[in-house]
Every structure is written in C-alpha cells, then in structure tokens.
Amino acid sequence: QVQLVESGGGLVQSGGSLRLSCRASGFTLDYFGLGWFRQAPGKDREGVSCLSSSTYDATWYPDSVKGRFTISRDSAKNTVYLQMSSLKPEDTGVYFCAAVDRSGYLCADDPPEYEFDYWGRGTQVNVSS
Numbered sequence: 531q532v533q534l535v536e537s538g539g540g541l542v543q544s545g546g547s548l549r550l551s552c553r554a555s556g557f558t559l560d561y562f563g564l565g566w567f568r569q570a571p572g573k574d575r576e577g578v579s580c581l582s583s584s585t586y587d588a589t590w591y592p593d594s595v596k597g598r599f600t601i602s603r604d605s606a607k608n609t610v611y612l613q614m615s616s617l618k619p620e621d622t623g624v625y626f627c628a629a630v631d632r633s634g635y636l637c638a639d640d641p642p643e644y645e646f647d648y649w650g651r652g653t654q655v656n657v658s659s
Contacts, residue, residue: 532556532648534627539653542617546657550612552627552650560584560605563635565646566612568655570623578625579612580637590637595621617657624652 538550550566563583569575579601580590589601600613610627628646 534629534648534650536625536627536650536653539625539655541656541658544617544619544657544659546617547613547615548617548655550614550625550627550653550655552610552612554608554610554629557629557631557648558605559603559608559610559629561633563630563632563637563641563645564601564603564610565628565630565637565641566599566601566610567626567628567643568621568623569626569652570620573623575626575643577640577643580641581610582637583630583633583635585634586636588637590639590641592640614655617655619657619659622655622657624654626650626652 533555564581566579581601582588627650629648631647
C-alpha cells in the first residue's frame, strides 16, 4: 500500500526554521518525482518545491520561497524533507507532500497538482509575527 506521512509541523516565530519530513511506504522515493505543496486558509493549494527523480536531481521553487526552502531526499530512510528557514507569517498553512508515479520525472516550473499521484494528509505550519 502506497502511503505518504508528513510530520514536523508546528508553531514557530517569524524568522525561525522548521524541517518537515515525509516518510514513504509501499514504494521507493528515488524513482519518483516529489513535491511539497501548501494551502493557506481561504486560498488555493500552491506548490512550494519540486524534486525530480534521481535521474535528473533537479529542483524547482517559486520565487516566494526561493533561497529559504530546500527540498531533499534521503534514500536510506525513504523520506523527503522540506527545510524551511527565515519563515514568514505568510508561510502559514497546511503542507502536503506528494509523489509522481513516473520514472525519469523532471520538474517543470510550477508543476500542476494533477501530475502527482500520491498525497499525504498534511501537516500544519503556523508562523507567528
């Protein structure tokens, strides 16, 4: 059974850091494209990072988080991470990890949600001012 489980969310002050984790089971992360998305209250879900399958090792970030967020993969732990620093109140939201069930996936700019086949349930991040 394919499953993604996020953890690491919480309350942090503006300027602080958090590292989100997403542990996968039922498949091997190396062969999948991976992404983190977030949904703020009253807003649509948006992509905040994408990591291509290990064939390419390429990433994408929107301008809003570029230089502050880093996506990475630990193959041994079958876990994908999102390291977030210099957090701002506008980073508040539910963060979801997702995976593309396609080998050789290369992240495009702002990859659409429909490309992602598996989703976690999300973890809440609250950034106070």
